[in-house]
Amino acid sequence: MTELLKAREYKKEQLKELLLRIHRGESVEKLKEEFRQVLSGISPLEIPIIEQELVKEGISAKDIAKMCDLHVELFREAVKGTDELEEKDLPDGHPLKTLYQENKEILKDAEILNLYAKTLATTKDERMREEILGVLEEIVGNLRKIGSTHYNREEMLIFPYIERRGLTAIATVLWTKHDEIRFMIKYLAELLRKRSEMPWEEFVERFKAKAGEAAFALSDMVFRENNIFYPTLKALLSEGEWKAIRMQEKEAGFYKVNPPAWDPGEDVKPLHPWEINPELSVEQLLSLPKEVQGALRGQPLEFDRSKLKREGDIDLGTGYLNLKELKAIFEALPVDVTFIDRDDRVRFFSPGERIFERTLSVLGRPVQLCHPPKSVHIVNKILQAFKEGRKREATFWLRLGEKYVYIRYVPLFDENGEYMGTLEITMDIAPYKAIEGEKRLLDWRD
Amino acid sequence: MTELLKAREYKKEQLKELLLRIHRGESVEKLKEEFRQVLSGISPLEIPIIEQELVKEGISAKDIAKMCDLHVELFREAVKGTDELEEKDLPDGHPLKTLYQENKEILKDAEILNLYAKTLATTKDERMREEILGVLEEIVGNLRKIGSTHYNREEMLIFPYIERRGLTAIATVLWTKHDEIRFMIKYLAELLRKRSEMPWEEFVERFKAKAGEAAFALSDMVFRENNIFYPTLKALLSEGEWKAIRMQEKEAGFYKVNPPAWDPGEDVKPLHPWEINPELSVEQLLSLPKEVQGALRGQPLEFDRSKLKREGDIDLGTGYLNLKELKAIFEALPVDVTFIDRDDRVRFFSPGERIFERTLSVLGRPVQLCHPPKSVHIVNKILQAFKEGRKREATFWLRLGEKYVYIRYVPLFDENGEYMGTLEITMDIAPYKAIEGEKRLLDWRD
Numbered sequence: 001m002t003e004l005l006k007a008r009e010y011k012k013e014q015l016k017e018l019l020l021r022i023h024r025g026e027s028v029e030k031l032k033e034e035f036r037q038v039l040s041g042i043s044p045l046e047i048p049i050i051e052q053e054l055v056k057e058g059i060s061a062k063d064i065a066k067m068c069d070l071h072v073e074l075f076r077e078a079v080k081g082t083d084e085l086e087e088k089d090l091p092d093g094h095p096l097k098t099l100y101q102e103n104k105e106i107l108k109d110a111e112i113l114n115l116y117a118k119t120l121a122t123t124k125d126e127r128m129r130e131e132i133l134g135v136l137e138e139i140v141g142n143l144r145k146i147g148s149t150h151y152n153r154e155e156m157l158i159f160p161y162i163e164r165r166g167l168t169a170i171a172t173v174l175w176t177k178h179d180e181i182r183f184m185i186k187y188l189a190e191l192l193r194k195r196s197e198m199p200w201e202e203f204v205e206r207f208k209a210k211a212g213e214a215a216f217a218l219s220d221m222v223f224r225e226n227n228i229f230y231p232t233l234k235a236l237l238s239e240g241e242w243k244a245i246r247m248q249e250k251e252a253g254f255y256k257v258n259p260p261a262w263d264p265g266e267d268v269k270p271l272h273p274w275e276i277n278p279e280l281s282v283e284q285l286l287s288l289p290k291e292v293q294g295a296l297r298g299q300p301l302e303f304d305r306s307k308l309k310r311e312g313d314i315d316l317g318t319g320y321l322n323l324k325e326l327k328a329i330f331e332a333l334p335v336d337v338t339f340i341d342r343d344d345r346v347r348f349f350s351p352g353e354r355i356f357e358r359t360l361s362v363l364g365r366p367v368q369l370c371h372p373p374k375s376v377h378i379v380n381k382i383l384q385a386f387k388e389g390r391k392r393e394a395t396f397w398l399r400l401g402e403k404y405v406y407i408r409y410v411p412l413f414d415e416n417g418e419y420m421g422t423l424e425i426t427m428d429i430a431p432y433k434a435i436e437g438e439k440r441l442l443d444w445r446d
Numbered sequence: 447m448t449e450l451l452k453a454r455e456y457k458k459e460q461l462k463e464l465l466l467r468i469h470r471g472e473s474v475e476k477l478k479e480e481f482r483q484v485l486s487g488i489s490p491l492e493i494p495i496i497e498q499e500l501v502k503e504g505i506s507a508k509d510i511a512k513m514c515d516l517h518v519e520l521f522r523e524a525v526k527g528t529d530e531l532e533e534k535d536l537p538d539g540h541p542l543k544t545l546y547q548e549n550k551e552i553l554k555d556a557e558i559l560n561l562y563a564k565t566l567a568t569t570k571d572e573r574m575r576e577e578i579l580g581v582l583e584e585i586v587g588n589l590r591k592i593g594s595t596h597y598n599r600e601e602m603l604i605f606p607y608i609e610r611r612g613l614t615a616i617a618t619v620l621w622t623k624h625d626e627i628r629f630m631i632k633y634l635a636e637l638l639r640k641r642s643e644m645p646w647e648e649f650v651e652r653f654k655a656k657a658g659e660a661a662f663a664l665s666d667m668v669f670r671e672n673n674i675f676y677p678t679l680k681a682l683l684s685e686g687e688w689k690a691i692r693m694q695e696k697e698a699g700f701y702k703v704n705p706p707a708w709d710p711g712e713d714v715k716p717l718h719p720w721e722i723n724p725e726l727s728v729e730q731l732l733s734l735p736k737e738v739q740g741a742l743r744g745q746p747l748e749f750d751r752s753k754l755k756r757e758g759d760i761d762l763g764t765g766y767l768n769l770k771e772l773k774a775i776f777e778a779l780p781v782d783v784t785f786i787d788r789d790d791r792v793r794f795f796s797p798g799e800r801i802f803e804r805t806l807s808v809l810g811r812p813v814q815l816c817h818p819p820k821s822v823h824i825v826n827k828i829l830q831a832f833k834e835g836r837k838r839e840a841t842f843w844l845r846l847g848e849k850y851v852y853i854r855y856v857p858l859f860d861e862n863g864e865y866m867g868t869l870e871i872t873m874d875i876a877p878y879k880a881i882e883g884e885k886r887l888l889d890w891r892d
Contacts, residue, residue, distance in 0.1 A: 156803075156804075156805055156807060156808060157805055157807045158807075159815070160807045160808065160810075160811045160815075161807070163811065163812075163815055168815065171815065172815075172819050175818060175819055176818075176819045176820070179818045179819070179820060244806070244807070245807070248805040248806060248807065251803050251805050252803060252805075272806050272807060272809060272810075273807055273809070273810060273811065274809055274810035306789070306791065306810060308791075308793070308809055308810040314760060314769070314772075315769075316769070316772065316773060316776070316794060317773055317797060318773075318776075318794060318795050318796065318797045318804070318806070318809075319785070319792075319793050319794025319795060319809055320793060320794065320809075321785070321793060321794050323760070323761075323762070324860055324866065325785065325787070325793070325794075325858070325866055325867065326760075326762065327762060327763055327764075328858040328859075328860070328866060328869075329783065329785060329794075329858070329869055330762070330764075332856050332858055332869050332871075333779070333781065333783070333871070334781060334854065334871060334873070335779065335780060335781060337775065337779070339765070339767065339771065339775060341771070343752070345752065345754075346765075347754070347765050347766060347767060347771070348762060348764060348765025348766065348767050348771075348775075349764050349765060350764065351763060351764045357602075357697050357698060358602075358764070359602055359603055359694040359697050359698075360690070360694060360718050360764065361602060361603045361604075361606045361607070361690070361691070361694065361718060361719055362602065362606065363718060363719070363720055363754055363764075363765055363766075364606075364718075364719060364720035364752060364754040365606045365609065365719065366609075369605070369606075369609055369614065369617065369618075370602075372621060372622075372625050373618050373621055373622045373625070374622070374625060375887050375888060378887050378888060378890050379887075381890070381892050382890060385892060394890060395885070396885050396886055396887055396889075396890070397881055397883075397884060397885055398884045398885070398886055399884060404881075406878060406881065408780065410778050412771065412774040412775070412778055413774075414770055414774070420770065420771055420774060421771065423774075423775055423778050425778075425779070425780060427780075429875075429878040429881060432852060432875040432878045432879060433878060433879055433881075435843055435850075435852065435875065435879075437843075438843060438844045438845060439841070439842050439843050439844070440842055440844055441821050441824050441825075441842055442820075442821055442824060443842075444824050444827070444828060444840060444842070446827050446831055446836075
């Protein structure tokens, strides 16, 4: 027996002892300190292995479930140690601190998943099984959100900053692994949903195995991120970059944390990926984690220096377009639009083939004169309701030969709530009504 | 008997004589000159009245149908006289000349409608009836196009020029009458379609009466336009205005004429309604038709001097928007768009609530890095097919919770066929799939 295994055996015996004392009724709170001592020095990744052995040796699932909260708390503390160095000098609300905090939650939930999956496998009582299945459904449902929050924020908000600096490989590898994890968790959810379609033993064995794999992959990702990705970010990203990231984090949301506002100061300008200087200084290079330095060795860094804003571009707030592109976009839209301004005059219509033709003569024309006189009173009523804020849309639909025309009027307001005008949107919905089933990107054939 | 009736009686007798000679087999071509003499001096509007009397007196419908082409040609010549004064100094392809020419076609077709409707009423032979009904269906089908071409061009292209000059009443009255005529012709089409649902006698009497009304209204409109509206246009519109109109006429199309190109000269700048000086000179006022002068008496002309282009507006070719309006329009669109430029970099996404969230970090990012690594090869294949012109779109659809997401990629090209980039359009089509029936403007309730 190796030293490592001997040490683990010893810890296991101690843990077993403590669990038995909980079973006999001793106060969980009182035992906390002893748990802490037992767990100190073990890698958090070893805990599930030890637990698994305990379950094998007959500690009841019920007892393990009972100590779950305590265990999680201790586990969290154990994990804390490893990141403390990185995290301690970060202010609350700093995006990097938030990432570390989420990773603790993820590690904890991965652990809980594994624990409950094993508990389920050893539970004989029917009612108990149902109870555990209910908990597992909740856990798996939660875990699915990791992909849409924590991973998504990294992929969408943060990767662009390291890609610009030529570190695209890190981004690609992490994203590939994120997707594998997303798939694993989705698979667990499906397995839970289809459990009645297979024998119990088959289900529970498969679930336990897959939950174990998912828990391992989740934990593994936490360690990759905490030890490689986040230190890289820390070495490279400036306050302005973190400020820009912080400003957009809410869009994707967070995993089980709720970071406070954070602003490095009014004098710090938020920096978007296309605004940074992507070159790495020697100092930055040397402060990168060893693994990253190793990966970069022997190949030139391909800094991405492409400029986003070109001469004459229109700054739309969410991008830069030249006039030609802007016109082409309006022409390619699958909807036709016509805009009348606050004075009811036609100010713009989208070009190209339209359901209801428009010619340049219509520009500047009061909308009341653009309609058959018979229906003008309705047009006026709708506009009045819009201007008074009583209605936020008016929709109509009618058949026109092969077309099923859907017309939507919406009032537009500026940031002060001032009425700016009304947009008419017209589209043929017949093709959409005919669509069935699914056709996904991976179904595409050249 | 009044002189007028006596003269009509005389003409009628002469016409009858000519028709009998056709019946006996004389050459239509040979009789043309004699017809012309008979018809000269009769108002074109009298012709249907005379024909109606001939039918009553027993001239067979077959014979009247036989002379139809000749009649139409002569009728056209007769009509020509009345407009010749206005039309003769206009060059071919001039929009005003085209309007006059269309009116001749309209007058002729109104006449034919009336003639055939009456012929139908006196026809006993079943096969003959079916034949005439077939012709009537074609005639009515043709007449419906008057609304979408001739009237539509006036309403959309030409009215704005007189509205700017304060002559809104003319436009409103004409449009109201256009709509009445549209309704009459639509009614005739419906009547023809539903003819088997009522007794023959009821159908044919109703049809004859309604066809007579429609023919009268169509002719009446021709005379209103030729005698009031067109002379008004002639007095007011400059070459630049006609040039702008000519440039846009094709959009709506023409009624049975095919005008050649016309350009008053390269030095003449096309003038859109919002670019003209709307004030009337005394000279212009005096050259207006008496009826228009009369209508304008006693009220000040309300010239429309509103400016279309404001300080800082973006000229989109089909209108002028400021940045705030442009952003609000993109936000209000029922589709989300993302644009990647010719270098595959994300350049713009539409703001606001989206199906697939986008953050500013994505700007400038190569699209290949915005996708899960697993599907990047498909993205590249699609883009390659777009750039090589092998595909003009790629569409996908999938369920996402309550949403039925439809995604469409389209390549954009500039006027020289150069690839400018690709637009991603995303929309939830679930609401459209649920739409049934119709809801029209007049159904709107406040």
